[in-house]
Ligand SMILES: NC(=O)C1=CN([C@@H]2O[C@H](COP(=O)(O)OP(=O)(O)OC[C@H]3O[C@@H](n4cnc5c(N)ncnc54)[C@H](O)[C@@H]3O)[C@@H](O)[C@H]2O)C=CC1
């Protein structure tokens with residue numbers, strides 16, 4: 001059986017996921033796409049899914065009887081309403097990160113799904129599908145570096161667009177680390193603080209960039225993450241985990257080492273689409289397989305909620321400059337509570 005999918009939001013990652021479903025993965029086809037910019041939706045449909053319908057809005061797409069599952073790749077602030085609508089229609093939904101831009105909205109999704117009693121939602125946190133992070137977690141789980149004490153991480157984008165705001169450094173960018181470290185450590189956060197170094201003159205005047213986020217977990221692990229979204233030189237994701245017996249670092253993507261003109265160099269990617277291309281493929285294939293088996297595997301609504309609770313605290317910490325507490329509600333039984 002071929003899973004019939006509708007996609008809401010045909011921007012950068014929406015287009016890429018449509019291409020992925022139609023050309024790289026198996027067992028699914030895109031039967032409908034939409035975007036607030038309908039011309040853009042038609043253009044992307046023509047390119048990758050010529051037979052797809054282009055309804056006027058996301059709600060109409062979700063209601064189409066032929067749409068069996070939904071992919072939400074619109075702007076973060078619009079995710080919650082589409083995910084809730086998909087749950088209302090009892091349709092599986094893959095929602096790109098963040099699940100919602102506030103913990104309050106994530107909780108509405110958790111409650112709606114828990115009330116239904118079965119998983120319908122997978123959140124697009126792809127790093128747990130990345131071979132580098134998987135290798136790092138496996139090594140930690142085997143006890144190779146002993147108990148984890150600290151993580152030093154960096155999330156650098158070459159540059160961001162004019163619509164990017166300082167809080168998006170948290171809700172849009174750091175949210176990946178907030179999820180992947182919970183998964184890697186099997187731990188939750190208890191507090192957050194944000195420190196702003198001198199701002200880069202290469203960043204637009206309306207944003208503060210870089211920023212350093214300091215997190216503490218229940219086990220007492222301390223994590224520092226540098227968010228620097230106008231670093232100029234490339235897309236660079238770094239993560240060093242320090243334990244009682246040693247340090248383990250996220251491997252860099254393979255790159256040819258070039259020796260030329262009395263210098264040795266390896267290329268650094270510039271585009272997130274390329275850096276995690278294999279992880280996106282495996283993640284979305286897992287969603288397709290999970291829907292068909294009636295058993296989703298990837299990040300849950302609860303994971304989306306936990307990342308957002310921590311993100312909310314970080315956004316508060318950006319404003320107050322203080323250490324902000326991170327408190328979560330009780331975990332519903334659907335998510336192992
Ligand atoms: N997992 C990952 O690594 C990545 C995830 N993302 C996430 O994917 C989402 C989209 O990001 P991009 O594709 O980079 O943004 P984008 O701006 O390129 O595309 C978003 C599209 O959604 C459309 N849109 C906005 N509101 C809408 C609405 N209410 N209904 C229908 N369409 C609407 C816009 O017109 C635009 O075409 C964001 O939540 C972002 O955080 C983005 C990049 C990478």
Ligand SMILES: O=C1[C@@H](O)[C@H](O)[C@@H](O)[C@H](O)[C@H]1O
Nearest residue numbers: 155156157172173176229272
């Ligand atoms: O998810 C992503 C973007 O939305 C976000 O804006 C970037 O900072 C991240 O590196 C990328 O992975």
